[in-house]
Amino acid sequence: MIFPEDYKQVGIKDGERRGDPVYFSTRYLISREGPSLYEVSSRGEGFLRKVQDLRLLASGSQILFYKERVDTRNRTLLIDLAAEVCLKSGKECGPAHAAAPGAGTVNTVVFHGPDEHITFVKDPDPSQVLAIDVLDVSPPDPPWLLYVLSRLEECGILSDLMVRFVPKVLDIRGYEGEGVYYPCRAAGLGRSLDSDAVLHDRPKIVGCEVSREIFLAGHPHSEYDLVNVCPLSSSHRALQPSRPFLTRCCRSERRGPAAKAGQLGMAVHWGDGAWQIALAVRQLAQSVRERRDGR
Numbered sequence: 001m002i003f004p005e006d007y008k009q010v011g012i013k014d015g016e017r018r019g020d021p022v023y024f025s026t027r028y029l030i031s032r033e034g035p036s037l038y039e040v041s042s043r044g045e046g047f048l049r050k051v052q053d054l055r056l057l058a059s060g061s062q063i064l065f066y067k068e069r070v071d072t073r074n075r076t077l078l079i080d081l082a083a084e085v086c087l088k089s090g091k092e093c094g095p096a097h098a099a100a101p102g103a104g105t106v107n108t109v110v111f112h113g114p115d116e117h118i119t120f121v122k123d124p125d126p127s128q129v130l131a132i133d134v135l136d137v138s139p140p141d142p143p144w145l146l147y148v149l150s151r152l153e154e155c156g157i158l159s160d161l162m163v164r165f166v167p168k169v170l171d172i173r174g175y176e177g178e179g180v181y182y183p184c185r186a187a188g189l190g191r192s193l194d195s196d197a198v199l200h201d202r203p204k205i206v207g208c209e210v211s212r213e214i215f216l217a218g219h220p221h222s223e224y225d226l227v228n229v230c231p232l233s234s235s236h237r238a239l240q241p242s243r244p245f246l247t248r249c250c251r252s253e254r255r256g257p258a259a260k261a262g263q264l265g266m267a268v269h270w271g272d273g274a275w276q277i278a279l280a281v282r283q284l285a286q287s288v289r290e291r292r293d294g295r
Contacts, residue, residue, distance in 0.1 A: 001121065001122065001123050001125040001128060002057065002120075002121070002122040002123065003075065003078070003079065003119075003120075003121045003122070003124075004027065004028060004119055007072050007113070007117045007119040008025045009025055009026065009028060010026070010027075010029075010030065010119050010120065011026040011028070011029045011030070011040075012029070012030040012031075012032070012118055013029070013030075013031055013032070014031075014032050014033065015031065015032070015033045019051075020051070021048040021049060021050055022040060022042055022048070022049055022051055023047060023048065023049070024042070024046065024047055024048070024049050026040050026049075027039065027040055028040060028120070029054065030110060030118070030120065034059050034063075035059065035063045035110075036056060036058070036059045036060075036063070037057045037058040037063060037108055037120065037122065038054040038056055038057060039054070039055040039057055040053075040054060041053045057108070057122060058107055058108040058122060061105070061106065062105065062108055063106070063108045063109075063110060064085055064089075064106045064108070064110070065110045065112075066081065066085070066109055066110065069112055069113060070111050070112075070113065071113065071114075071156065071159065072111055072112070072113035072117055072118070072119045073113075073156055073159040073160060074156065074159040075159060075160060075161070076129050076159075076162055076163065076164055077159075078109075078111055078119070078121055079121055079125070079126055079128070079129055079162070080126065080129075081109065081111075082109040082121035082124035083124040083125075083126050085106055085109050086105070086106050086107060086123075089105045089106035090105050107122060107123050108120055108121070108122040109124070129162050129163065129164050130161070130162060130163045130164070130244070130285055130288060130289070131163075131164050131165075131166050131243050132163055132164070132165055132166065132243065132244050132245060132281070132284065132285075133166050133168045133241040133242065133243050133244070133245040133263075134146055134149065134165050134166065134167050134168060134169075134245070134246050134247070135168050135169075135231035135232070135239050135241060135245055135246070135247035135260075136167075136168075136169055136170075136231055136247065137169065137171075137172050137229055137231060138169050138170070138172070138173075139171075139172075139173065139188055139189070140188075143167075143169055144248075145246065145247070145268070145277070146165070146167055146169070148273070148274050148277050149165050149246075149277065149281075152274060152277065152278050157278050158278060158281055158282075161281065161282065161285050163281065163285055165246075166243070168239060168240075168241065168245075169238065170229055170231070170234070170239050171238075172189070172229050173189060175204070175206045175227055175229075176190050177204075178200075179200040179202070179204050180203070180204045180206055181193050181196070181198060181203050181204070181205055181207075181215075182206050182207065183206075183208070183210070183211045183214070193205070193207075193211060193214050193215055193218075194214075198215070198218070201223070202223045202224060202225065203215075203224050203225070204224070204225045205224055205225065205226045205227065206227045206229060207227075207229060207230075208228060208230035208233070208249075208250065209228075209230065209233075209251075210250050210251065211226075212224070212226050230249060230250075231247040231248060231249070232247050232248075232249040232254060232258060232260065232267055233249075240260070241261055241263040241265065242261075242263070243263060244263055244264050244265060244284060244288045245258075245260065245263055245264075245265040245266075246265060246266050246267075246268070246280060246281060246284060247260075247265060247266075247267055247268075248267060248268045248269065248270050248272065249267050249268075249269065249270060250269070250270040252269050255268060255269045255272075257287070264284070264287060264288055264291065265284065266280045266281070266283060266284040267280075
């Protein structure tokens with residue numbers, strides 16, 4: 001897959017004029033005539049450089065100009081859109097299926113942004129998007145962590161990371177019943193430790209280690225059952241990651257790098273806001289990619 005790191009690396013022109021200079025940052029050049037896509041090597045100093053070589057990457061019907069304006073900073077979106085276009089044209093996507101110049105199916109999609117900047121994806125490979133499991137509990141619905149991540153995606157804070165979030169949610173409403181107590185009334189469920197008297201001889205506490213401590217603080221030496229629903233430590237099947245993961249915990253000392261089920265993860269505090277969550281996603285993505293690259 002060829003996907004420029006920044007659209008400043010992509011130039012576009014109407015016709016084929018090989019003698020024209022290019023900006024110093026130009027690594028790829030698109031000619032509407034043809035159309036054609038080239039990899040550029042240039043020499044010289046200053047803002048304008050002399051073209052030394054143009055290597056043809058795609059041409060003719062291999063190139064499609066996407067009709068709608070899209071966010072050219074949203075790398076996951078562009079890979080998905082390009083992959084869909086390529087598949088519809090009859091081409092399997094990914095580096096193993098890269099077509100040579102002259103082939104007839106689409107392998108390159110050119111995108112325009114609202115600001116008229118352009119970029120492209122050649123041989124889109126969705127497997128290069130980093131999938132991250134998001135471990136959380138419901139209610140609320142949607143769970144807070146997934147809600148914040150969706151807002152961050154909408155405003156473009158994470159657009160450059162090339163990540164995809166996979167929900168893994170435990171619905172704790174399934175534990176409702178006689179003798180069940182939840183940590184607090186905020187969940188909108190049944191009895192809670194913060195607002196209801198514990199009247200049962202052996203209550204079932206649906207919460208975490210902190211919930212247990214709260215219960216024992218008011219009922220020392222009492223018998224109880226604990227259903228651990230902390231996304232970071234619960235053994236419930238719904239909260240077992242199968243890939244790098246992001247989750248939250250109410251113990252502030254657990255904020256930061258984490259591990260579960262053999263997977264690398266990141267934990268945020270239960271009350272962390274959008275900015276702390278965005279930083280955690282960035283740190284996780286960087287750590288996972290460095291480990292995969294052997295750095």
